[in-house]
Amino acid sequence: MGVPSRISVLLCIVLAALVALASAKVHVSEVAIRVASASGPKLTQTLKYPKQLDDIVAVEVDEQLSISALTKDDNGKGLDSRATFVTFVHAGSQLPTTLVLESPSGAAGLRKIDLTLGSKAIQETFKGQPGVYAVAISVGRFDQAGVVYPIGNVNLSFPADPEFFVKHSYGEHYGPLPEIHHVFRPDEKQPLPLISQVFALLSIAPWVLLLGAWSFLGANVRELFASVGHSVFGVAFIGTFVSWFTLFYFYWVRLNLFQFLGYGSVLAVATLIIGRQALVLRHNRRIAGNK
Incomplete structure (x- = not known):
């Protein structure tokens, strides 16, 4: 009898012993x-x-x-x-x-x-x-x-x-538990309305300073609307700035970082193209005026 045959017989004996043990x-x-x-x-x-x-x-x-x-x-x-x-x-x-x-x-x-x-x-x-x-x-x-x-x-x-x-029976031991009364945290104290208004004005102050600096330096915004072509690209260029502020607002209240980067990349390309074209038209008008 070969080695594989002996192993098969041994496994059958062990299996029969396990079956007999399980059936006892x-x-x-x-x-x-x-x-x-x-x-x-x-x-x-x-x-x-x-x-x-x-x-x-x-x-x-x-x-x-x-x-x-x-x-x-x-x-x-x-x-x-x-x-x-x-x-x-x-x-x-x-x-x-x-x-x-x-x-x-x-x-x-x-x-x-x-x-x-x-x-x-x-x-x-x-x-x-x-x-x-x-x-x-x-x-x-x-x-x-x-x-x-x-x-x-x-x-x-x-x-x-x-x-x-335990005075009660086993079933009564698992009766209803006492009612839970939730105690919520009291509302936080709000600051005075005057303080909120002061900080609201401070957030607007940079815009006031920007407009004042433009007025002091003599910024000429009218050149952006000197012709039809200037007006189209001028309005579009200002519109890109408004779009950026709108995107920042939605990023604050709704969008996540990946959505913001996706929309921002598209808007950045549009701002670059429109801004360059608006500056090219302004440059060409200046050159034509000097001739």
Whole structure:
């Protein structure tokens, strides 16, 4: 037999083992309940599925409750399941408390948990509610339906803690929340109208200074409209300046940078061509006047 044939046979054996493992059904074989105090064991009772406790098991505050579950497959072999839980449901509030059963070393299929009622952490786990609890073992697997094994009732005796005690039922605990009243930030104080008007005038001041400088230097705007050709290009040249201010305004209120650069590049070319032509016509008129 060649090497490829041997590898194929080995893979078939491994696949068959995995299929057999996945198809094995899990069963809760037995459950052991133990109650012990500092002086020694108080109660030990073993249940075979589906037998339940005949009486309520009482556990005092200075005692320890131990619950272990043994899971097996169809062939009676210990089958380990990580999803093994014990659920305590309070008889009064119906509030469930679910804990994970841990696996002690060296025991296939065995899961166990120890609860010391005198521990503050355990009392907080049970929300500070002493009393009678219905106990059930739950075992789940990904490849089949889970198993739930109700084992009976236990009476946990420890001081009730009002800080954790839940007076209402589990459903009422998720009732409507209090209404939220939004508090908005008060309006900011506005400056005096006079201050706003002063700054508005300051923003217009550069235009006043520009017009004053043109008047002082003797700017001759009439030459832009000396003829029909001058008028067309003169009006178009001034219109490009107005278009630039309009573009700046829309960039401030609406356009983004890429849109502004796109429109601005087109307007820059138009300003360059129209401005050059207006200056050429003005230059030609000056030369013709000097002859």
